[in-house]
Amino acid sequence: MKAAVYYQNGGPEVLKYEDVPDPECHPKGVVIRVEAVSIEGGDTLNRWHGALANKPHVVGYQAGGEIVQVGSEVTDLKVGQKVTTVFGAGSHAALRAVPARNAWPVPKGFNIKLAAAIPVPFGTADDCLFEFGHLKSGETVLVQAGASGVGVAAIQLAKRAGATVLATASSNERLERLKPLGLDHGINYKTDDVAKSVMKLTHNRGVDLVVDPVGGATLQGSLLSLAYRGRVSMVGAAGREAMTIDVSSLMAGNRSLTGVFLGAEIGTDRAHNMIQRLIDEAARGELKVVIDRTFPLSEAAAAHAYIESRQAVGRVLLIP
Template sequence: MKAAVYYENGGPEVLKYEEVPDPACHAKGVIIRVEAVAIEGGDTLNRWRGPLMTKPHVVGYQAAGEIVEVGSEVTHLCVGQKVATVNNWGSHAELRSVPARNCWPIPDGYDVKKAAAIPVTFGTAHDCLFEFGRLKKGETVLVQAGASGVGVAAIQLARRGGAGLILATASSDERLERLKALGLDHGINYTRDDVATEAKRLTDNKGVDVIVDSVGGPTLQGSINALAYRGRVSMVGAAGREPMVVDVGSMMGGNRSLSGVFLGAEIGTDRVHDNIQQLIDDAAKGELEVVIDKVFKLSEAADAHAYIESRAAVGRVVLVP
């Protein structure tokens, strides 16, 4: 099969398009013929500094496609079925081996490219808001990196969950404007304005109840500074690629809290598995919108990664074999 691989960590230029051996099917897994790869922020981070679990390494969490082989112990999936999948690596390829537990059937007629982008992206956003952020109806929400995949999902899920005021950050007014159709009330251009100061201004100096922060680095302290009394930050990534140094003492006076969120730690549980299936079904019914900014060929994986890192995208970037 063909795959986008790399032999060492580095920038997008380390990605090569090469022939590699087909994956083997585990007794408790399936093989899918990949139709769409949704590139995660974690994919670019792994390419940059993550361990090479194979050599050459095929990076990637999320992909969707058609099952072409089923393991001997799998009874609930069948050849020909379309599924969205998640695994620690291996999405950037024409074929993919995944545990059956990490597959979610795609409703008939739903766009496979959109389905590919749901499990990690929407599942993470949902956990940040509700499982760890404990969002209640009427509370205010701030989404850092609102134009990211998780950001786009979080804005929609917060609106659907009854949030009062929804704020988000992005690097340009144009990107923020595109988010308003998804439920954004006010955008904050972080290249121009101090996020904490603007968040306080827009909430009559009360601060924000729940913050989804996928950026980390110095942005995380800004999130803490923007919190209301008893406000909660769900920290879910390190897209900024800078050290996370925060003043824990700054949380004490307002009884604020900070939770680290990693969907992968619980993705094998019934709670997360069932929630992801519900999110896919809801999207297929038109209740949630998966925003795909741009589609690249699998052979153009290096260009796709470079485009993501340019921070020009709104939503997900997808590869197709």
């Protein structure tokens, strides 16, 4: 099969388009013919410095497509069914094998390209806001990197839950594109200090919850943006900076900082069902999946470079 592979970590240019052996179907797994690869923030980070399972390595967490093989012990999925899948690697390819547990059926008539982009960003955003962030209606949320895959999901889910939604991005144009999703107040962190802007917008109260997929200096700003009893769901390192932060503002305000990792619970019934619910809601038009651009799989290097140019809002897809 064709795949986008690399032999060493590095910039987008390490991605090559090559022939590699087809994946094998595990008795408890399925193989899908990939119709859309959703490039996740973690894919670009893994390409940059993640471990290579094999050489060449096929990177990628998330892809949707049609089941072409079902393992002998799998009873609830069948050949010909459309599913969206998540696994540790292997999405950037024409075929991918995953455990059956990591495949979610796509409702009939729902565009597979949209379904392909749901599980990780929407599931992560949901966990950051509700399971670990304990968001309640009437609270105020700050979504750092609002134009990211996790960000566009978090803005919509927070708004739907009755929150006032603030978000950051690196340009006014990116913030504008978030308004139809439910953004109440955008903060351009290139021109404005985030914590000061939050305090101004909240009349010096601060926000009840921050979703922070960026880390580093951004995480420091998240802590300084919190209200009394405010919480931070720390969920990523998109900023690629060291996590050397000062947590001294937490104690006096009964504030908290919680790490969130969807991968640790994605195999549980709770997370599996939560992701299926989000797919079904998107299929009914209750959530918007934002696809910025698509590239052929053969141009995976250009797609990764485009993401890293910070122009994408929401997801960039690869089509085999």
